[in-house]
Amino acid sequence: MNFSVVGGQFWSLMLSGLMLGLIYVLISLGYTMVYGVLRLINFANSEIFMVATFAAVWAETGLFHHPITSQPLHGFKLFYTFVATLIICMLASGLTAVVVEVVAYRRLRARGTNRLASLISAIGASIVLSESARILSHSRPQQSPRLLEKTSLGEFGGANLRVDTILVVVSALLLFFAVDRFVNKTRLGKALRAVSMSEENSKLMGINLNRVISIAFLIGGLLTGAAAFFFMTEYESTKYNVGFNLGLAAFTAAVLGGIGNLRGALYGGIALGLVEEFAAAVIGSQWKSVTVFVILVLVLLVKPNGLFGEAIQQSRV
Amino acid sequence: MSEKLIELNNVTMQFGGVRALDEVNLHVNKGEICALIGPNGAGKTTIFNVITGVYQLTSGSISFQGSDLKGLKRNIITKRGIARTFQNVRLFGDMTALENVITASDVHKKSGLLGALFGTPRSRREERESKARAHELLEFLGIDHRADQLGKNLPYGDQRRLEIARALGTEPKLLLLDEPAAGFNPAEKKALAETILKIRDRGYTVLLIEHDMSLIMGISDRVIVLDFGQKIADDLPRNVQNDPKVIAAYLGVPADAS
Amino acid sequence: MINLRDKGADLWEGWNRPKRITFVFALLVVISLLPFAGNFSFSSFLNTPSASYQDVLVYPIGMFILMALGLNIVVGKSGLLDLGYVAFFAIGAYTDAILTTKTHLNTWQVMPIGIALAMLSGVLLGLPTLRLRGDYLAIVTLGFGEIVRIVILNSSITGGTNGVASIPNPPSVLGQKLDLNHSVNFFWIVLVMILLVIWMIRRFTVRRPGRAWEAIRQDEDVAILMGVPILRYKIWSFSIGAAIGGAAGVIFAAKVLVIAPDMFTFNVSVLILSCVVFGGMGNIWGVVFGATMLAYVPQRIRFITNARELVFGLVLIIVMNLRPDGILPRKKREKLSARKEKSA
Numbered sequence: 040m041n042f043s044v045v046g047g048q049f050w051s052l053m054l055s056g057l058m059l060g061l062i063y064v065l066i067s068l069g070y071t072m073v074y075g076v077l078r079l080i081n082f083a084n085s086e087i088f089m090v091a092t093f094a095a096v097w098a099e100t101g102l103f104h105h106p107i108t109s110q111p112l113h114g115f116k117l118f119y120t121f122v123a124t125l126i127i128c129m130l131a132s133g134l135t136a137v138v139v140e141v142v143a144y145r146r147l148r149a150r151g152t153n154r155l156a157s158l159i160s161a162i163g164a165s166i167v168l169s170e171s172a173r174i175l176s177h178s179r180p181q182q183s184p185r186l187l188e189k190t191s192l193g194e195f196g197g198a199n200l201r202v203d204t205i206l207v208v209v210s211a212l213l214l215f216f217a218v219d220r221f222v223n224k225t226r227l228g229k230a231l232r233a234v235s236m237s238e239e240n241s242k243l244m245g246i247n248l249n250r251v252i253s254i255a256f257l258i259g260g261l262l263t264g265a266a267a268f269f270f271m272t273e274y275e276s277t278k279y280n281v282g283f284n285l286g287l288a289a290f291t292a293a294v295l296g297g298i299g300n301l302r303g304a305l306y307g308g309i310a311l312g313l314v315e316e317f318a319a320a321v322i323g324s325q326w327k328s329v330t331v332f333v334i335l336v337l338v339l340l341v342k343p344n345g346l347f348g349e350a351i352q353q354s355r356v
Numbered sequence: 357m358s359e360k361l362i363e364l365n366n367v368t369m370q371f372g373g374v375r376a377l378d379e380v381n382l383h384v385n386k387g388e389i390c391a392l393i394g395p396n397g398a399g400k401t402t403i404f405n406v407i408t409g410v411y412q413l414t415s416g417s418i419s420f421q422g423s424d425l426k427g428l429k430r431n432i433i434t435k436r437g438i439a440r441t442f443q444n445v446r447l448f449g450d451m452t453a454l455e456n457v458i459t460a461s462d463v464h465k466k467s468g469l470l471g472a473l474f475g476t477p478r479s480r481r482e483e484r485e486s487k488a489r490a491h492e493l494l495e496f497l498g499i500d501h502r503a504d505q506l507g508k509n510l511p512y513g514d515q516r517r518l519e520i521a522r523a524l525g526t527e528p529k530l531l532l533l534d535e536p537a538a539g540f541n542p543a544e545k546k547a548l549a550e551t552i553l554k555i556r557d558r559g560y561t562v563l564l565i566e567h568d569m570s571l572i573m574g575i576s577d578r579v580i581v582l583d584f585g586q587k588i589a590d591d592l593p594r595n596v597q598n599d600p601k602v603i604a605a606y607l608g609v610p611a612d613a614s
Numbered sequence: 615m616i617n618l619r620d621k622g623a624d625l626w627e628g629w630n631r632p633k634r635i636t637f638v639f640a641l642l643v644v645i646s647l648l649p650f651a652g653n654f655s656f657s658s659f660l661n662t663p664s665a666s667y668q669d670v671l672v673y674p675i676g677m678f679i680l681m682a683l684g685l686n687i688v689v690g691k692s693g694l695l696d697l698g699y700v701a702f703f704a705i706g707a708y709t710d711a712i713l714t715t716k717t718h719l720n721t722w723q724v725m726p727i728g729i730a731l732a733m734l735s736g737v738l739l740g741l742p743t744l745r746l747r748g749d750y751l752a753i754v755t756l757g758f759g760e761i762v763r764i765v766i767l768n769s770s771i772t773g774g775t776n777g778v779a780s781i782p783n784p785p786s787v788l789g790q791k792l793d794l795n796h797s798v799n800f801f802w803i804v805l806v807m808i809l810l811v812i813w814m815i816r817r818f819t820v821r822r823p824g825r826a827w828e829a830i831r832q833d834e835d836v837a838i839l840m841g842v843p844i845l846r847y848k849i850w851s852f853s854i855g856a857a858i859g860g861a862a863g864v865i866f867a868a869k870v871l872v873i874a875p876d877m878f879t880f881n882v883s884v885l886i887l888s889c890v891v892f893g894g895m896g897n898i899w900g901v902v903f904g905a906t907m908l909a910y911v912p913q914r915i916r917f918i919t920n921a922r923e924l925v926f927g928l929v930l931i932i933v934m935n936l937r938p939d940g941i942l943p944r945k946k947r948e949k950l951s952a953r954k955e956k957s958a
Contacts, residue, residue: 340742
């Protein structure tokens with residue numbers, strides 16, 4: 040235990056915690072969107088994230104011919120590589136999410152089989168994705184090249200305000216509020232909320248259930264893809280099993296905020312990112328995922344509805 | 357006067373902004389068949405759910421055989437002697453009719469895992485007894501010929517009967533029947549009425565929710581009427597039938613409701 | 615769709631006692647002679663190309679069957695999705711590894727300790743989490759499996775990344791040596807354990823615990839209203855499953871002599887789950903069949919070995935979508951008498 044680091048690095052930990060937290064927020068929206076309409080955890084979400092990190096490496100090195108060894112980009116080339124890679128990542132995982140829904144969930148839903156079957160099928164999808172990536176990448180980590188120079192914009196209380204960190208924080212927040220507006224203001228968003236309240240009634244109201252569920256998966260996937268892109272900009276390395284810990288953490292964030300609740304995911308994600316960074320500084324980074332797990336169990340025990348959520352385990356009689 | 361088996365005192369159940377039960381007072385006497393009626397959404401099934409511990413009361417108390425049920429787990433309430441059926445049949449579909457009843461009768465068994473593993477004399481005896489009793493209950497409801505069929509394969513009427521047999525399997529003192537005649541034809545309703553009377557004659561107390569007035573008037577000793585979560589009548593069947601408040605509730609007349 | 619299990623059950627029901635005893639006896643003899651099948655030309659097709667056939671019979675086949683039977687109590691019988699089953703296997707294996715290398719206890723003396731520790735951790739994990747609904751339980755157990763691995767990886771007593779080496783073999787049983795050159799004896803030991811577990815599960819299933827689990831699986835809200843103490847039976851289910859996983863772990867460590875954290879990853883949990891799902895959730899014979907196939911086929915057909923997990927993932931999706939009850943489904947039949955009644 041080393042509490043003294045907290046004092047010295049307080050703002051620096053706050054900043055890295057905030058950034059990590061925002062990445063969690065975007066991934067946890069993947070869980071939350073799907074949970075909202077299906078009342079099921081999308082077990083494959085962590086692999087949907089992984090797919091997008093691989094897409095980022097492929098786009099940057101393969102598509103834009105920007106090898107690992109090369110210098111950071113500047114000017115227009117930086118701009119279009121950045122934006123295009125972001126879009127490619129989002130599309131890659133958005134598409135994967137939709138395919139997962141069709142392959143692993145749709146048929147089971149149509150037949151009305153129990154939840155256990157859907158869960159197992161989703162786990163199957165998750166394994167197929169991560170194992171395919173493992174075989175294709177020969178279990179080797181994939182490096183992504185540096186896109187933008189990580190110059191410092193200044194310092195704040197000992198925290199280094201790097202341009203990439205700021206960029207990630209700002210873009211993640213923008214994306215979050217865009218989705219929040221979408222769900223609350225648009226017609227489609229209202230359909231999503233209607234389905235999450237009552238599947239039966241929304242069917243009676245003429246909502247096309249399959250379409251709405253696909254859209255929930257798509258949006259969740261797009262956001263998870265964006266998270267993957269920001270993750271790669273920041274950490275620049277991925278592996279076939281990268282989604283495992285991140286997925287567990289993002290899920291914890293979703294539960295912390297109350298799964299199915301967008302704003303909750305925002306607060307939950309940031310809170311978890313901060314706790315994780317501080318805990319890593321105090322008790323050592325190898326215990327990061329243990330911390331996350333303990334938080335998950337505690338939340339489920341003490342306040343299973345999360346801090347902002349709806350009841351997740353009411354009995355239905 | 358007769359002894360009160362269960363008594364609800366000022367029971368209130370609030371769901372968010374909705375008051376499903378509002379200061380309800382009611383009781384059921386030992387050995388009586390008591391009917392609970394009221395328009396849809398009046399809070400009838402909610403009464404069953406608070407009695408069986410599915411919902412925690414917002415306020416008020418329930419006493420059963422003189423002791424408070426507050427905070428008891430659902431399975432303990434069943435063990436104390438309250439059993440129920442469900443409005444939409446909820447059998448264990450992948451178990452046979454016999455197993456459905458035996459599962460319920462397990463509540464009073466003393467032998468557990470180790471008994472089962474080593475086949476202790478007590479475990480064997482309990483298994484034998486509960487099997488015999490389950491057959492007897494199925495026989496009583498006239499469905500013993502279905503004993504080895506899976507719950508989900510039974511015809512609808514037999515599923516409803518099996519639910520009653522299963523509830524009786526827990527040896528309840530109070531039996532809660534939630535619309536037992538739903539979907540029945542007149543002949544079946546008549547048979548059901550006789551069954552309920554027979555159940556009472558065996559010493560069980562019955563509280564039932566039902567919509568079929570002729571069934572209720574034929575068998576109940578007392579009728580309690582709920583409307584919008586409040587008790588509006590509690591009297592002999594023929595008095596309730598003529599109660600203007602009750603008629604108004606069913607026709608939706610009162611000004612504050614429409 | 616044809617239900618092979620029902621066919622078998624009908625056949626069995628039609629037999630008288632001597633016929634049944636003869637059948638079981640003959641089956642046991644054939645199974646216990648399996649390790650020698652590789653030596654005869656007519657059965658040598660069973661031989662595995664890359665590993666010793668006799669070893670394959672112990673691990674993965676025997677171990678997978680044992681663990682799948684344990685997980686089946688949790689997932690198949692009680693409907694609780696446990697994604698961290700590997701944790702109990704690891705606890706058993708490390709208990710054996712540490713105690714036999716650091717104390718004078720031998721494998722058989724460690725066995726009850728390993729089982730007890732696995733059960734205890736099952737109870738500790740179960741108490742808080744088994745109140746939760748299905749998908750939460752799944753993710754918490756998944757996390758638990760990973761935590762156990764991380765703890766093992768970062769502790770000194772477990773040897774960290776290097777694991778524990780030179781674990782002693784178990785002492786001889788009935789004069790039969792248990793070491794590297796006597797895989798056959800290990801096979802028989804594992805076979806006896808499997809038979810014990812099957813006996814135990816059958817005892818549970820026909821009596822109160824089996825009904826309680828079945829009721830919980832089908833509708834836990836109704837189960838508790840019918841007086842089933844669901845938390846208690848869930849914890850029993852969880853800890854019995856854990857105990858079997860722990861026992862498998864003890865034997866595993868004693869057989870392979872060297873264990874390391876990377877043998878206890880999430881993949882193992884998934885492999886065992888696949889065995890249960892593939893063969894038929896809730897049905898002992900289905901699970902035995904599923905575990906045998908999924909353990910043996912990748913060993914026999916070499917090109918699958920690298921893509922083993924991939925194949926297992928596909929198995930999960932395909933089986934759930936096309937045949938959610940597995941190859942040999944759980945009991946769907948009604949007794950012959952009941953069916954006759956219906957058709958009459």
